[in-house]
Amino acid sequence: MSDTIEFRLNYRPVRLTVDGERTLLWALRTDLELKGTKFGCGMGVCGACTVLVNQEAVRSCQIPVADVRGKEVMTIEGLARNGHLHPLQQAFVDRNALQCGFCTPGMILSAYSLLLRKKSPTEAEIIEGMDDNLCRCGSHQRIVQAIQDAAKHMRR
């Protein structure tokens, strides 16, 4: 069943004619050609597909695209503005908080929503907030440090 769904994507309005039951993940990756959002498990248990819906981290493999009607969606492609990396992206670069980079978009967007909820998270709060995002390469320690650095930078 095709449906017309309008929402805002990375600060721009989009209109999609699509079966509203399809997952947001594949609508983003195929219809909207944004490849930064990754597929890792399809079950909501890895976090690679994380995007922001109304500033909240959401697993895009778990929600139908119809759910974002009228909402504000942000993917990793929308984070850097005017050619400037977001402080979280910069901190991931500076801390070398990635290896293969496949989990990275999901990590950064999960951290983004975490920092919106808590401006000065403790290390324990970061660990708790990120615990359901998986990284097989083992960049965990550096990711926690990067989030701390970014939080500091963003408070300034």
Add this chain to the structure above:
Amino acid sequence: MSDKEFNEPPSATAGALDLNRRQFLKILGGGIIVSFVPVFAGDPPEALSAAQPRLPEDFNAFLRIGEDGRVACFTGKIEMGQGIITSLAQMLAEDLDVPLGSVDMVMGDTDLCPWDAGTYGSMSTKYFGPPLRAAAAEARATLIELAAERLGVPKNRLQTSSGVVFDTDAPAKRVPYGDLTKGRRIEKQLAEKPPLKPITGFTISGKATGRTDAVEKVTGKARFAGDIALPEMLYARILRPPAHGARLTDADTSAAEKVPGAQIVRDGDLIAVLHASPDEAARAVDLIEGTYTSPKTGLNDENIFDHLLGVAPPGAVLAETGDLQAGRGIASKVIEATYRQGYVAHAPMETHTACANLDGDKVTVWASTQGPFPAQREVAAALNMPLQNVRIITPFVGGGFGGKNRNRQVVEAARLAKLTGKPVQVTWTRGEEFFYDAFQPAALVKIASGLNASNRIVFWDYHVYFAGGDKAPTFYDVANKRTTAYGGWQETRRAHPFDTGPWRGPNGNTNTFARESHMDVLAAAAGEDPVAFRLTHLQDKRMLRVLEAAGSAFGWSKAVAPSGKGRGVACVIYKGTHVAAMAEVEVDTTSGRCQVKRVVCAQDMGQVVNPEGAKMQVEGCVMMGLGYALTEMIRFRDGKVLDRNFDTYQLPRFSWAPKIETILIENPDLPPQEGGEPAITCMGAVVANAIFDAIGIRFHELPISPERIGQAVKRS
């Protein structure tokens, strides 16, 4: 990591190589081109020695300095997170004397890059680095010659710096590399090693450098195989059997055919649904009713070890010193134990993925693979095409760990592209990834050993089943020792109920778990501190140095285990790298949960090209190793793989992460050695030993899961 099946082929690639060179030189146009072959200094690892004679004789990689001054390095190796995209560029930039930012790495493209066996075994820096540096030095010498002509200055007055040749007497007299190559085409083949820069003069190599691919990866711009979009591309989902060994007897595709836009393809054993939307393809494939035979092997993750012992090939002695019988005769205490480890999955975050495009009689496949050239051969065979008509392009790979030496998805995409005449993407689901993974083989080790009256080990009789290999013999100083292997880790795949293959640190994880656990068992029997006990059994200077370095960083103080402190130690000599790891754990005896609080790793890996990269690799080893130590093991029953996603197969998480401290021992006299694998092999034993120290219970089987800890506590 390697697998004999993939070390290929003399004649077929020779043809491809000629073509590569022709194509390559055509594409290159002007510039200075230096080609080179990796040199195998020292002992090539076992897998490589089989492959080496087959490597192309004339050259194995190129570097080119273009007219724009940019330097391109073409290599069949691939980047999967291990960081060679940075460390190889660093080595090249150092000896050529150009800024790191002017180097472009062109990796894993079978049309542009010369043949390569595959990216595994942490061998890239060790074997590829020295000739790469030599080629860079050769190119630099050539540039100086050209500059001497151009500037009319004797060679000995010329120096290079940051991509420019200048006159040391009149530094204003200078010419950039790009200008020197303009309008010319100079081909050089590296015959002999020109002198390399002394390590003391390094400004790029050996310095902590961020990843050159980081910005692409944090902005979502980095392209992985599944990110390739081709016009009219279809997404495929393939009907899969419920169990290994199950054969399809019937398939009802009528319901799937009703899904609008779905195209069903059947070609022998391959039944697939193709659709412009991947989720629609998934919905349709679920509607296919396949009928299968259900094989009853009777095998499961509990009885597998008995099965393996039953089918083990006869033993072969891998190493022997002294006289075991004589050693046994003087032992006052004899201690025997068996150690086990189940099947472990690779579980990279990116599943096996490929996009294939057929264009006339040629096919191009973008693939998530560790071996683009083996993949090329597999596709050529499956499609019955000449090798040179198949091009494999390897974008960034989202983790490999040995698992992406298997290229099944590459062949599937190519077959489906041929069958449909459309570009096809195959992205495995997580369930498919677990099902078809070539697991680290389950293996066992039986050790009989003895101490004399002064607590020296007087004999060590080591029997390893299905994990035989170079990591089995002990490096400890024991007068009478023998290592017998019943099946190597790679040539016994048929004994297992599913595919097995190289997994980060092949044959290192089980053997190190067994050896280092048993050293602690002996230390406890001797009433000695585990570190002190090891020190009395070590002569190897590099090993002594890393053990002492780890001890002082960790703050190890002498105590006999179990001391209640919850600390453990484990050591390994992994090819040319020496590691000592120490860990501190806390065990909650009620929940069975083991929290690893701290890990110190001291590593001597010879020269370190990228210290930051080396530390990242050690941290990756520690985190990934915690998985096989504490939770990771594939459960299965009659060919059915029961763990098919991360809900039941538990990967290490943020909340498990210990504080990791890496100490890189300076050893500039030794060329770079392996860095991506050694430390992971220590993780089983260092955790088992720390748990013993904490609660006095010795675990002989990995993983040491909360359930196992809970049960053991109850029994004790």
